[in-house]
Amino acid sequence: MRAHIRLGTVFGVQLGLHFSWLLIAFLVTLSLAAHFTFVNPEWGSLVIWTTAIVTGLLFFVAVILHELTHAVVAKMRGLPVRSITLFALGGVAQIEKESGDAATEFWMGIAGPIASVVIGFVCLFAAAALGWSPETQMLAPQTPVMAALVWLGYINIILAVFNMIPGFPLDGGRVLRAIVWWITGNVDRATRIAARVGQVVAVLFIVWGIFQFFSGAGFGGLWIAFIGWFLLNAAGASHSQVEVTRALRGLKAADVMRSDCQIIDARTNLQDFVDQHLMRTGGRCYLVVENGHLSGLLTTHEIKEISRGQWSKMTVGQVMRPLEDLHTLDPQTPLSEALETMARDDINQLPVVSGTRLAGVISRGNIVQLLRTRAELEV
Numbered sequence: 001m002r003a004h005i006r007l008g009t010v011f012g013v014q015l016g017l018h019f020s021w022l023l024i025a026f027l028v029t030l031s032l033a034a035h036f037t038f039v040n041p042e043w044g045s046l047v048i049w050t051t052a053i054v055t056g057l058l059f060f061v062a063v064i065l066h067e068l069t070h071a072v073v074a075k076m077r078g079l080p081v082r083s084i085t086l087f088a089l090g091g092v093a094q095i096e097k098e099s100g101d102a103a104t105e106f107w108m109g110i111a112g113p114i115a116s117v118v119i120g121f122v123c124l125f126a127a128a129a130l131g132w133s134p135e136t137q138m139l140a141p142q143t144p145v146m147a148a149l150v151w152l153g154y155i156n157i158i159l160a161v162f163n164m165i166p167g168f169p170l171d172g173g174r175v176l177r178a179i180v181w182w183i184t185g186n187v188d189r190a191t192r193i194a195a196r197v198g199q200v201v202a203v204l205f206i207v208w209g210i211f212q213f214f215s216g217a218g219f220g221g222l223w224i225a226f227i228g229w230f231l232l233n234a235a236g237a238s239h240s241q242v243e244v245t246r247a248l249r250g251l252k253a254a255d256v257m258r259s260d261c262q263i264i265d266a267r268t269n270l271q272d273f274v275d276q277h278l279m280r281t282g283g284r285c286y287l288v289v290e291n292g293h294l295s296g297l298l299t300t301h302e303i304k305e306i307s308r309g310q311w312s313k314m315t316v317g318q319v320m321r322p323l324e325d326l327h328t329l330d331p332q333t334p335l336s337e338a339l340e341t342m343a344r345d346d347i348n349q350l351p352v353v354s355g356t357r358l359a360g361v362i363s364r365g366n367i368v369q370l371l372r373t374r375a376e377l378e379v
């Protein structure tokens, strides 16, 4: 998931928002305003809207804290975390590697729900300290601060419970996967089971949501069905990812890299390069060298970004993707990791460097072809 709006960096983790989140922020504020109007109509619209907006913002902070807890545990366990993106259905922490053992997976998965439960109870206790009592004033807290704390308390606990539903990719799915992994010692089997349970949960959500919709729940029912549909897709995606990881096990970057890439001088005119090399040989990857040193990679992707009229005025060096911007792989990098890196950076090719020497170039196309070949022979 790509962030459309960047919020900044905390503990070295980039925080971002997906556009779909804005819609939810709007709906949450709207429903909070409706809730406060219902419970405390005497407040007046200014107080109601201010409380709704502030409560919405604090909820947003609570979701970020949930995700940051996942990220901090991942980092403590040696897994680098690149970013956290909030979208319509919550947050996604982008962890750059899969856990290496069941315990890491367990603690990483359960950390977020624990954070939400703690936040929830802290809010409820704070409300109680201000005089709110769950027995008599469950639905009618008196002051805006109390009302906000009570709502935040319940919503964070609900969030934790929802996330502990044991279907991948929810946190509960991760925890289930860790437990099955720990019992069976088989990570593939654990992921398959967690993904399968995730699919069953997703279908139940869809069925229940549609049933609710026809029973008159309206938008709420459709929303539940939509969450189910999202979970179904995500569970399917994690399932196929396991299959790919399994198929690529034991293979390294050096096995599929091409070492026959053509070399182009950075000073070459772009138009000349297109006419004399690209259009003649149909090559897919070109390494750009400057004074004998590798300085970047050039593919049709970069050329397409430049309007045709500019080609004759530019050099290959100006258009290439510079080496600093590219991840380089070691020949010993596992193929599944190479594929993950390419998917994350949204790039189709990566240079493979051995020490300081360029060993070759690896492309998604090569890997896909390899997967096809293996699938054809595996009956």
Ligand SMILES: [Zn+2]
Binding pocket: 066, 067, 070, 112, 113, 163, 171
């Ligand atoms: Zn979580």
